[in-house]
Amino acid sequence: MQKINVKPGAKLADYKAYGSLYSSVLDFMEQAKEPIESLRGRTIWMINSTAIGGGVAEMLPSQMRILRELGVSIEWLVIEAEKDAFFDLTKRIHNAIHGSGNGIFTEEDRKIYEEVNQNNLSKALELIKDGDIVVVHDPQPMPLAAMIKKKKNVSIIWRCHIGLEEDTEVTDAVWKFLEPYTNDYDHFVFSLPSYAPKSLQKRTSIIPPAIDPLSHKNRELQLHKCIGILYQSGILDDHKAILYHRYKHLVRKVMPDGSFDFLDADKNLDLIYRPIITEISRWDRLKGFKELMEAFIKMKLDNRKNGDPKSLEYKRIEMTLLVMGGPDPAFVSDDPEGKEVLQELTETYKDVDSNMQNDIAILLLPLDNPKENALIVNALQRTSSFIVQNSIQEGFGLTATEAMWKRKPVLVSNAAGLKYQVVHNKTGQINPDPTDIESLSKTMAYMLNHPKERDKWGFNGQLRVIQNFTLFSQLLSWLETLSKNKA
Numbered sequence: 001m002q003k004i005n006v007k008p009g010a011k012l013a014d015y016k017a018y019g020s021l022y023s024s025v026l027d028f029m030e031q032a033k034e035p036i037e038s039l040r041g042r043t044i045w046m047i048n049s050t051a052i053g054g055g056v057a058e059m060l061p062s063q064m065r066i067l068r069e070l071g072v073s074i075e076w077l078v079i080e081a082e083k084d085a086f087f088d089l090t091k092r093i094h095n096a097i098h099g100s101g102n103g104i105f106t107e108e109d110r111k112i113y114e115e116v117n118q119n120n121l122s123k124a125l126e127l128i129k130d131g132d133i134v135v136v137h138d139p140q141p142m143p144l145a146a147m148i149k150k151k152k153n154v155s156i157i158w159r160c161h162i163g164l165e166e167d168t169e170v171t172d173a174v175w176k177f178l179e180p181y182t183n184d185y186d187h188f189v190f191s192l193p194s195y196a197p198k199s200l201q202k203r204t205s206i207i208p209p210a211i212d213p214l215s216h217k218n219r220e221l222q223l224h225k226c227i228g229i230l231y232q233s234g235i236l237d238d239h240k241a242i243l244y245h246r247y248k249h250l251v252r253k254v255m256p257d258g259s260f261d262f263l264d265a266d267k268n269l270d271l272i273y274r275p276i277i278t279e280i281s282r283w284d285r286l287k288g289f290k291e292l293m294e295a296f297i298k299m300k301l302d303n304r305k306n307g308d309p310k311s312l313e314y315k316r317i318e319m320t321l322l323v324m325g326g327p328d329p330a331f332v333s334d335d336p337e338g339k340e341v342l343q344e345l346t347e348t349y350k351d352v353d354s355n356m357q358n359d360i361a362i363l364l365l366p367l368d369n370p371k372e373n374a375l376i377v378n379a380l381q382r383t384s385s386f387i388v389q390n391s392i393q394e395g396f397g398l399t400a401t402e403a404m405w406k407r408k409p410v411l412v413s414n415a416a417g418l419k420y421q422v423v424h425n426k427t428g429q430i431n432p433d434p435t436d437i438e439s440l441s442k443t444m445a446y447m448l449n450h451p452k453e454r455d456k457w458g459f460n461g462q463l464r465v466i467q468n469f470t471l472f473s474q475l476l477s478w479l480e481t482l483s484k485n486k487a
């Protein structure tokens with residue numbers, strides 16, 4: 001178990017200085033007073049399985065900074081595991097909560113699950129005091145609750161960031177496997193009401209995930225800065241401005257022969273003059289990358305077959321680039337399946353016609369370097385015409401919220417979380433079936449060729465994020481939940 005230090009960052013005054021956030025911050029400060037007072041003397045312990053990558057690690061630092069500024073004692077612990085078998089199992093649990101996989105969990109699985117958590121226990125017990133509140137995120141550290149409760153009088157909440165709207169045999173099987181652990185929790189937090197299994201619903205609060213508008217991932221970046229970041233990371237071609245050197249050789253690209261190589265800034269993609277469609281996610285089958293690539297290729301081929309080469313519409317589609325970005329597997333320890341999924345995507349990419357390969361970039365982002373990774377994601381999102389999140393299942397897609405905050409229209413699937421975040425025809429497009437290549441390719445072409453709609457959707461999206469999905473609305477719900485669930 002490792003205690004994570006949170007570096008200093010934006011303060012409440014910084015958020016308040018942004019006109020569009022001003023009233024959210026004021027409302028938050030007013031309403032937060034009472035629950036904060038009721039938490040005095042207790043420490044809140046957040047426990048998850050990784051300090052980098054993914055939605056949890058993304059949001060915790062900003063939440064902790066704001067709460068600390070208001071006098072709340074809050075700390076972050078990350079469990080450690082050497083065994084691949086453990087992350088293999090927790091990935092299967094994760095997938096099963098999303099309804100995929102075979103739903104088979106064995107006694108051997110349970111042994112590994114408990115053993116790794118047991119190995120993390122002593123450090124947790126050294127730090128946690130009676131009366132504290134522990135929030136366990138996602139399945140990896142889930143067995144810890146019972147172990148901690150044997151020694152400490154604390155209240156423990158399980159925060160589940162994933163979920164599937166309907167019950168299936170697989171979800172039933174995984175909840176059954178997890179039942180011995182859920183029993184030890186005082187309360188649960190899910191992102192949507194339909195994600196909570198029926199047996200837990202009475203003890204559940206709903207808190208949709210949110211973004212920090214001033215983090216490196218979301219803060220304002222002027223175009224010249226985006227260009228500098230993309231150029232220095234090797235993504236941009238032939239740009240003369242030398243801004244910063246620190247991004248150099250951080251991003252690797254999948255080469256047409258399937259190997260990975262650092263981008264050579266002198267002879268690579270020319271992103272800036274061409275429309276870009278981007279999806280950034282973990283390499284996970286449920287993120288729908290393969291289907292997105294197929295739909296993109298179909299859009300291009302249909303255009304070549306049926307379009308009028310003299311028309312603007314034809315040229316737009318012909319020039320468009322697809323960027324698929326995800327973590328460089330060299331730096332991700334808790335996702336063994338990621339390598340496999342990337343490998344599959346790479347194999348498909350290798351078979352793509354060579355002139356089409358130049359229109360597709362698979363980028364491996366430097367997750368080991370959180371600030372650089374965040375700025376590269378920020379710059380990629382800001383320089384894109386629109387952002388896709390073609391998830392087959394999605395608890396709640398932070399990437400869609402990040403894009404909307406940046407006034408980018410989004411094209412998402414109707415996976416439960418996404419259809420709650422995005423309003424069809426108001427903040428983007430919801431394509432009902434992420435595996436329907438035909439409709440996905442048509443929707444992409446429509447979005448590319450309707451720039452005015454895109455502008456409108458982008459503006460509406462930002463407003464929707466300010467009203468519902470910034471860290472202030474989220475923190476208020478957290479404070480209420482914590483203050484109602486003290487030991």
Ligand code: UDP
Nearest residue numbers: 054055058281282326327365396397398399
């Ligand atoms: N992300 C990133 N670099 C990557 C891939 C993803 O920084 O290479 C970030 C992404 O911007 C988002 C988070 O990881 O903030 C993923 O959260 P989301 O809810 O979209 O998906 P999850 O990984 O939690 O399923």
